[in-house]
Amino acid sequence: MIDCHFHVWTQDVSTPERRAERAEQFRQEADVLGIDRTCLIGELGESVEECREHNRDVAAFTDEHPDLFYGWARAHPGWGDDAVEEFRRAVEEDGLVGFKHHFIGTEVNITDPEFEPIAEAAVDMDVPIIAHVMQNEEPYPTERPSEARSEDVVELASRYPDLKLISAHISAGGNWEHRIRNIADHDNVYLDLSGSNCEVGQIELAAETLGVDRLLFGTDTWLSVCAGKLDGADLPAEDKAQIAYNFEHLLHDGVENRLEPDERESRIEDARKRFEALAEPREEHIVDANAYVGQWPFYPFDSSAEQLVETMDHKGVDQAIVSSLGSVFYRNPQHGNRELLEDVAGYEDRLIPFATIDPTFPGWEDDLRRCVEDLDMQGVRLLPAYHDYEIDAPEAKELLRACADLDVPAMLVPALEDQRGRHPRVFLRHFDGMGQANHWRDSDGKIDDVIDLLLAVPETDVVVAGAWSSGGRIIRETTTVDRQDVWLNNTVRTGKTLLVVDDLFCYWTQTQGRQIVDEIGVDHLVMGPQLPFKTFESTYNYTKHLPVSEDEKDRVRSENVLELLES
Numbered sequence: 001m002i003d004c005h006f007h008v009w010t011q012d013v014s015t016p017e018r019r020a021e022r023a024e025q026f027r028q029e030a031d032v033l034g035i036d037r038t039c040l041i042g043e044l045g046e047s048v049e050e051c052r053e054h055n056r057d058v059a060a061f062t063d064e065h066p067d068l069f070y071g072w073a074r075a076h077p078g079w080g081d082d083a084v085e086e087f088r089r090a091v092e093e094d095g096l097v098g099f100k101h102h103f104i105g106t107e108v109n110i111t112d113p114e115f116e117p118i119a120e121a122a123v124d125m126d127v128p129i130i131a132h133v134m135q136n137e138e139p140y141p142t143e144r145p146s147e148a149r150s151e152d153v154v155e156l157a158s159r160y161p162d163l164k165l166i167s168a169h170i171s172a173g174g175n176w177e178h179r180i181r182n183i184a185d186h187d188n189v190y191l192d193l194s195g196s197n198c199e200v201g202q203i204e205l206a207a208e209t210l211g212v213d214r215l216l217f218g219t220d221t222w223l224s225v226c227a228g229k230l231d232g233a234d235l236p237a238e239d240k241a242q243i244a245y246n247f248e249h250l251l252h253d254g255v256e257n258r259l260e261p262d263e264r265e266s267r268i269e270d271a272r273k274r275f276e277a278l279a280e281p282r283e284e285h286i287v288d289a290n291a292y293v294g295q296w297p298f299y300p301f302d303s304s305a306e307q308l309v310e311t312m313d314h315k316g317v318d319q320a321i322v323s324s325l326g327s328v329f330y331r332n333p334q335h336g337n338r339e340l341l342e343d344v345a346g347y348e349d350r351l352i353p354f355a356t357i358d359p360t361f362p363g364w365e366d367d368l369r370r371c372v373e374d375l376d377m378q379g380v381r382l383l384p385a386y387h388d389y390e391i392d393a394p395e396a397k398e399l400l401r402a403c404a405d406l407d408v409p410a411m412l413v414p415a416l417e418d419q420r421g422r423h424p425r426v427f428l429r430h431f432d433g434m435g436q437a438n439h440w441r442d443s444d445g446k447i448d449d450v451i452d453l454l455l456a457v458p459e460t461d462v463v464v465a466g467a468w469s470s471g472g473r474i475i476r477e478t479t480t481v482d483r484q485d486v487w488l489n490n491t492v493r494t495g496k497t498l499l500v501v502d503d504l505f506c507y508w509t510q511t512q513g514r515q516i517v518d519e520i521g522v523d524h525l526v527m528g529p530q531l532p533f534k535t536f537e538s539t540y541n542y543t544k545h546l547p548v549s550e551d552e553k554d555r556v557r558s559e560n561v562l563e564l565l566e567s
Helices: 017-035 048-064 080-092 113-125 151-160 176-182 200-210 223-232 239-252 261-279 305-317 334-344 363-372 394-406 446-456 473-479 512-520 536-544 550-566
Strands: 001-006 037-041 069-071 098-101 129-131 165-167 189-192 287-293 321-325 351-353 380-382 408-410 462-464 498-499
Touching: 001 239, 017 261, 048 069, 048 080, 048 536, 080 113, 098 113, 113 129, 113 151, 151 165, 151 176, 151 189, 176 200, 200 223, 200 380, 200 536, 223 239, 223 446, 223 536, 239 261, 287 305, 287 334, 287 498, 287 512, 287 550, 305 321, 305 351, 321 334, 321 550, 334 351, 334 363, 363 394, 380 394, 380 550, 394 446, 446 473, 446 498, 473 498, 473 512, 498 550
Parallel strands: 001 037, 037 069, 098 129, 129 165, 165 189, 287 321, 321 351, 380 408, 408 462, 462 498
Antiparallel strands: none
């Protein structure tokens, strides 16, 4: 696979040795994911002179590691003729592949007059432009007027029909259906499939609407997630292999390390075989600790119990802990809990029901007891953002105490979708104006609230979804005795505390993954790929490639959560 979108993001690139450190980090990760090369994006700089040095740094990566890297040129369109001159120099002298534009640092939209000379130079040199493009509801579009949207892509593509324009990261957030449909009639626009959002249906709709020849594999540095999106796409292996190498067709003759046609075709065939092999059944026992059945109001997921089990069979998932999507939106979640029991009938060996309880709704105590004692539900999910209460509200603490009394675990869930793509009239508590968000935010004090809740009811077994970059802190402050200073903090939880590994912040499974294991421990991790919302392979890559033994991975795949249910 050729990744068209990867940021250098390295503090020191001043020497070959320093650049080799980044190259080796990338190689370790790429090798296990089937990624051959990536196209680097460097820094912009404050002046033309600084920008030239950054472009030369990118060129040095490609010269020193030609088997791994291509590179994009940068320049500020506001620099006028100097920007065009540097763009041309970077392409013609350094062999960079084209132009990368981002609104941050430039505050120039791709439809602004300042951008036209860049587009004209790209057409003249027959090289592509890759533009940062979003279709967000969060942050509000009016707050970022220079950030390109698909409407801007259409305008630029129409203005320059000979321009090869790449619309970056289909799934970095926002309305990907809108973006795909909006560019459909513009054959000179290519879609980069990168982005951290791995909702199902993206690549399939793009292939159906645009054709696979206009799709480019990309990661935006989210290597595991994006490799998994293409691995798990419901497309023929030959189509996925073509997408994996489409970027090669956009490289100009001055890119000296581009693949020769025979080599490219050989790698495409190897990729096809790899995709076919990935479709073989998995032998591991896998449990999705965060799955759902029912109707989602915003997208027609395959979310009936029958459809969910079919997806599980296809992906190799043996069991799933499920809750009702109806309970998320019904004013009284108990209606959805009753529907859930009807839905899972006949699938009791595969689907494990968890009740959804809103502790602010009158009579929730009776609903909980009925769900556990009469309906045999095995646990409880709390969704405070949807049911409009604080994470550590007194009602939430009472609910966790009731779970302990009934000897069932509880699960805290922040949000079910990335709020950048939310419905324009749906605002969730905790997430308004927060941009990329389907997890608890430490900077907004929400992790403090999670920890407060966990310590207030230490006897309850709890699974925390959406811990993001704060997983280590949650485990450290709730399960370990802190002897760092004169004050002894020895309040620790007696109930089990588990975190969903799929929701933890991780670009690099081979390095950050090791940190996750060291700080949190495999005994505190469970899988929660959130079927049917997300492409299973995207988040399964986190567990599959953790730098631990297979026995330890089995703890994460299923054993920890099954022991929780049996305790």
